[in-house]
Amino acid sequence: MLNKLTIKQAHQGLIDKKFSSLELTEDCLSEIKKRNKKINAFISIDSDLALEKAKEADKKIGQGVEIGVLEGIPLAIKDNILIEGIKTTAGSKILENYIAPYDATVIKKLKNAGAIFLGKTNMDEFAMGSSTENSYFGPTKNPRDLERVPGGSSGGSAAAVAANFCLGALGSDTGGSIRQPASFCGIVGFKPTYGCVSRYGLMAMASSLDQIGPLTKNVEDAEILFHEIKGRDGKDSTSIELNSKLEIKNKFKVQGIKIGIPKEYFIKGMDKEVEETLKKAIKKFENLGAKIEKVSLPHTDYALACYYIIMPSEVSSNLARYDGIKYGYSAKEKIKDLLDVYLRSREKGFGDEARRRIMLGTYSLSSGYYEAYYLQAQKIRALIKKDFVQVFNKVDCLIAPTSPTIAFKIGEKIDDPLKMYLSDIFTISANLAGLPAISLPCGLVNNLPAGLQIIGNQFEDEKVLAIADIYERSE
């Protein structure tokens, strides 16, 4: 049952020598063995390597070496993040047999911290989706209700944490792919400010939006993982060093802070009961002494459309590298020339959603359409950012639902791409504006979790985490 612990609790247990990292890791692996077949949270599991690393951690502890908070802690990693020598598929057939030739920067950092990797988690192909149904390796099920989706695209990571297969996980968030599955699975998911965490070794989907972040059992653990993986990296020119002001956190009080409620986020189409849980959360902040203020982000209505131009445009460019020549699936049948290799490998290697987005992006960027679509969307992105800049002059953070609904049924939206896209309506603005945002559980609707989203100003990641932490502790 050690697998049910939080990272912080497990760390305490390890230094108090109440149990070993080997026992902790074995408990995770036995839970995976028992339930992963049904949930399908993992694409690959590496028990031998995990156990070996656990023994190494125990040896250190036995020798009395002072250990960091992640030493000997078993984690799960989304399968679009490279671990050297380990199969990394991004949920795609085109990378079914791809062995990562190097470590992502976040992996290097976690390895240095002594963390243990149990395996790679399932995801929508190349992180494109909101339900983890777009995986070549089959859908992941929500551990709380096996007929429902875990959300996506980091659905495998969210399900693995919710099912206690691991103590924490990494995911990636381009339009909500950490926060929405965290909300659906009843856990915590944090998307840092764009650039706070290096994207080196993360398979690129939409580079101006992609960000790696933690999925965990509570806010404290999200903070632990975030602090371990963040930082400027020479290998990612968009990465930045966040000036961490942890000392503020210890003295931080919700009392007196201003919380904005963006009126555009409480709209028709939102599940009534989800809205009720949100209202209760707002009430709780009021009781904690926060001042609640109604605010407006006038361009919110255009965020989804703006995202569905910018993201596919970047996708079409980033996924051009999968050509059947350098690595990955390469079609062998009915091939005459080089063009056939491209056409057939990409036809057979990519799933529907990847091909839809590649075509959408190619169209938006093509001659004659570039100005009307891509350039227009980039200007609207500027307006969306401006909305936030103005609002954050007045308030410390914003509160909104993470998703308009609770987890939906498997198959419910898969045939209607536009309906699926609407699942991300409350999360994409934070990506477009590069803001830190966290999702944490705020109640149950029909026994399934609803998520509260706290959005902060750029670079105020610590403040967002501190506010979330106080909310969580005051349950």
Place this chain on the structure above:
Amino acid sequence: MLTIQIVEYIAKLARLGLNKKEKEKFGEQLSKILDFVEQLQKVEVKNIEPIAQITGLENRERIDEVEQFAGEKKLLDLAPDTDNGYFKIKTVF
């Protein structure tokens, strides 16, 4: 509505093979999505500078030093076909 000809044209630009059924399906789905994003045309963007880098970084420079990647063989091993340390491809014509 995107015509089959336009779908074929985009697919060719994107180097994506599609069968006949897929051309129809994608044509229909992409048309719906394009109808949805059409609303962006309504937004007034006069004098607005487009944004590409959201945290405002510009010209991040570094020292231009060559660093030898040690995993050259690993990279070549991932390729479907190689010859004597080179990627091998099909004839262009």
